[in-house]
Amino acid sequence: MQNVDATFSAISDKTRRAILDRLREGDSALSEIAAPFNMSQTAVSKHVRILSEAGLLSIEKRGRTRYCSLNATPLKEASEWFENYQEFWSQQFDNLANFLMNEEEKE
Numbered sequence: 001m002q003n004v005d006a007t008f009s010a011i012s013d014k015t016r017r018a019i020l021d022r023l024r025e026g027d028s029a030l031s032e033i034a035a036p037f038n039m040s041q042t043a044v045s046k047h048v049r050i051l052s053e054a055g056l057l058s059i060e061k062r063g064r065t066r067y068c069s070l071n072a073t074p075l076k077e078a079s080e081w082f083e084n085y086q087e088f089w090s091q092q093f094d095n096l097a098n099f100l101m102n103e104e105e106k107e
């Protein structure tokens with residue numbers, strides 16, 4: 001469960017979610033990741049570090065350039081955690097539908 005906590009913490013920020021979205025397209029240099037954001041490369045590097053510590057991306061140094069690549073496994077684990085609640089919500093919606101049908105019959 002600790003891994004899921006780290007994942008949720010890491011993806012709680014919209015900049016970090018945008019970085020992950022960018023990495024779905026493939027590996028990217030840190031400078032390329034920073035380009036669309038209105039912040040310093042140092043600030044983007046902090047976001048990348050948080051994602052790396054959560055296991056959501058890996059960083060590889062090639063020459064002077066650092067490249068990031070996505071590791072979606074922790075996101076799959078978070079998704080599986082959410083799936084545990086799918087049956088609960090399905091039952092809640094079924095109960096609501098039954099309630100509404102009974103209310104219509106009363107009218």
